[in-house]
Amino acid sequence: MCTHESSVPARRASKIANTCIWAKYSLPGRIRNNVIESRDMHHNFTEAISVLFECFVQFFVIEAIQVTDLVIGNIQIDRIVEMILPFETIPNFYPDARPEQIEACRPMFEPWALCPQTGKIILVVQSYLVRTGHHTILIDTCVGCDKTIPFYGEWNQRSDRSWLTKLAESGVSVTDVDFVFCTHLHCDHVGWNTQLLDGRWVPTFPNAKYIMSRQDFELAQETNDPGFGENLLPVVEAGQARIVDTDYAMDEHIWLEPTPGHTPGHVAVGLASNGAEAVMCGDLIHSPVQCVYPEWNAASDANPDQAAKTRRTFLSENCDRERLVMAAHFPEPSIGRIVRADDAFRFIFSG
Ligand SMILES: [Zn+2]
Numbered sequence: 001m002c003t004h005e006s007s008v009p010a011r012r013a014s015k016i017a018n019t020c021i022w023a024k025y026s027l028p029g030r031i032r033n034n035v036i037e038s039r040d041m042h043h044n045f046t047e048a049i050s051v052l053f054e055c056f057v058q059f060f061v062i063e064a065i066q067v068t069d070l071v072i073g074n075i076q077i078d079r080i081v082e083m084i085l086p087f088e089t090i091p092n093f094y095p096d097a098r099p100e101q102i103e104a105c106r107p108m109f110e111p112w113a114l115c116p117q118t119g120k121i122i123l124v125v126q127s128y129l130v131r132t133g134h135h136t137i138l139i140d141t142c143v144g145c146d147k148t149i150p151f152y153g154e155w156n157q158r159s160d161r162s163w164l165t166k167l168a169e170s171g172v173s174v175t176d177v178d179f180v181f182c183t184h185l186h187c188d189h190v191g192w193n194t195q196l197l198d199g200r201w202v203p204t205f206p207n208a209k210y211i212m213s214r215q216d217f218e219l220a221q222e223t224n225d226p227g228f229g230e231n232l233l234p235v236v237e238a239g240q241a242r243i244v245d246t247d248y249a250m251d252e253h254i255w256l257e258p259t260p261g262h263t264p265g266h267v268a269v270g271l272a273s274n275g276a277e278a279v280m281c282g283d284l285i286h287s288p289v290q291c292v293y294p295e296w297n298a299a300s301d302a303n304p305d306q307a308a309k310t311r312r313t314f315l316s317e318n319c320d321r322e323r324l325v326m327a328a329h330f331p332e333p334s335i336g337r338i339v340r341a342d343d344a345f346r347f348i349f350s351g
Contacts, residue, residue: 069333069335070278070324070326070335070350072271072272072273072276072277072278072324073272073273073274073275073276074132074133074273074274075130075131075132075133075253075271075273076130076131077128077129077130077131077271077278077326078128078129078131078170079126079127079128079129079332079333079334079335080126080127080128080129080138080142080163080166080167080170081124081125081126081163081166081332082125082126082127082142082143082162082163083124083125083142083143083154083160084122084123084124084125084331084332085122085123085125085154086115086118086120086121086122086123087120087121087122087123088120088121089118089119089120089121090102090114090119090121090289092299093121093286093298093299094289094290094293094296094297094298094299095297095299096295096296096297096304097293097296101293101296105289105292105293108292109287109288109289112331113287113288113289113330113331114289121286121287121289122287122331123286123287123329123331124328124329124330124331124332124334125142125143125188125329126140126142126328126329126334127139127140127141127142127163127167127192128140128280128326129167129170129172130254130271131172132253132254132273135178135179135250135254136172136176136177136178136179137177137178137179137180137181137254138177138179138180138181138205138208139180139181139183139269139280139326140181140182140183140189140190140280140282140328141180141182141189141190141191141192141193141204142163142188142189142191142192143155143158143187143188143191143192144158144163144190144191144192144193144194144195144204144231145158145159145160145161145191145195145196146158146159146195146196146230147187147191147226147227147230147231148226148227148230149187149227155187155188155191163192164192164204174204174205174206175205175206175207176207177205177207177208178207178208178209179208179209179210179211179250180193180205180208180209180210180211181211181254181256181269182210182211182212182213182216183266183267183268183269183280183281183282183283183328184213184216184262184263184265184266184267184282184283185212185216185217185219185220185227185231185232185263186263186283186300187227187231189282189283189328190227190231190232191231192204193210193231193232193234193235194230194231194234194235201229201230201233201234202234202238203234203235203238203240206238208240209240209241209242210235210240210241210242211242211244211248211250211256212232212241212242212243212244213243213244213245213246213248213256213265213266213267214243214244214245214246214265215246215260215263215264215265216263216264216265216266217232217241217243217265219263219264219265220232244256246258246260246265246267252272253271253272253273254269254270254271255269255270256268256269256270257269257270257279259281259282259284259310259314260303260306260310261284261301261302261303261304261305261306261307261308261309261310261311262282262283262284262298262300262301262302262307262310263283263302264302264303266282266283266284266310267282268280268281268282268284268314269282276322277322277323277324278323278324278325278326278335279318279323279324279325279326280326280327280328281314281325281326281327281328282328283298283300283328283329284307284310284311284314285311285314285315285327286298286328286329287329287330288327288330288331288346288347290311291315291338291344291345291346291347292341292344292345292346293344294308294311294312294315294344294345295308295312315338315344315345318338319337319338319339319340319345320338320339320340321337321338322337323337324336324337324350325337325338325347327347330347333349333350335349335350336348336349336350337350
């Protein structure tokens with residue numbers, strides 16, 4: 001098992017702004033309330049000082065975790081990580097990979113993207129929390145809890161709800177989320193769409209509209225595996241599903257871009273604000289090794305030819321640009337830029 005060193009270069013300048021926001025809205029109130037409470041209850045100066053001290057300790061502790069991954073114009077973006085794991089070996093994950101290519105890429109990607117002990121690709125399972133000032137949006141919702149995923153034991157019937165805690169630590173409650181964008185409907189992208197409460201699947205975000213592409217929704221409906229009943233049907237029955245075309249645009253700040261291949265209705269999610277741009281690319285590419293070998297299709301790509309074409313087009317169109325790429329599964333910090341290298345590409349993490 002690989003140990004993963006958490007990298008924090010992307011958690012930088014915006015941290016200061018975020019800390020200031022936290023301090024402005026939380027710290028003074030907390031200090032004031034605690035001090036007043038202390039004075040009224042105990043009339044004890046020493047007690048008030050100790051409460052003040054505790055508040056400052058809280059400030060520095062919370063400051064350490066109140067960080068923002070990215071700011072795009074006026075849009076604040078945070079990653080909510082559910083898990084980081086060595087997922088599968090290259091030959092199993094990318095059946096197109098040739099042995100000499102695997103050997104050649106090892107020095108480039110070990111140990112941060114490729115586990116040297118197991119030879120497995122290291123994947124992050126995460127959501128992107130997007131706060132525009134008008135909307136609180138989640139892009140993809142990880143694996144979730146209690147889900148029936150028999151083909152991968154690590155994801156089957158999970159009981160770890162820490163993803164919800166991390167979301168709360170970002171200052172967002174489940175009732176705050178007003179949109180959930182699904183890049184596609186595989187089980188590691190729609191898990192927290194719902195949760196099991198009192199034996200019943202209910203939408204985790206009661207005030208959200210869930211955006212899903214028509215092609216993928218109809219395919220899931222037709223397939224009707226346990227994931228449909230657990231992750232999607234409860235959202236439909238609650239009247240919260242919005243089945244859309246793959247070129248849907250919510251407004252000038254957030255829209256879908258059709259990127260078929262991994263699934264027929266797979267979409268990337270484009271973001272723009274004040275001239276800055278980013279795109280969350282979903283599973284059109286799973287690992288930075290595919291920047292070097294764009295022709296490597298994942299075993300889970302539904303239409304391999306189309307997936308490879310979409311991947312190369314995406315890499316070409318987004319390389320050597322300021323537009324940031326927010327990857328679904330790349331190792332942390334998962335956000336960066338694509339640059340051209342020979343007849344392929346490289347991924348450069350931001351920060
Ligand atoms: Zn995935």
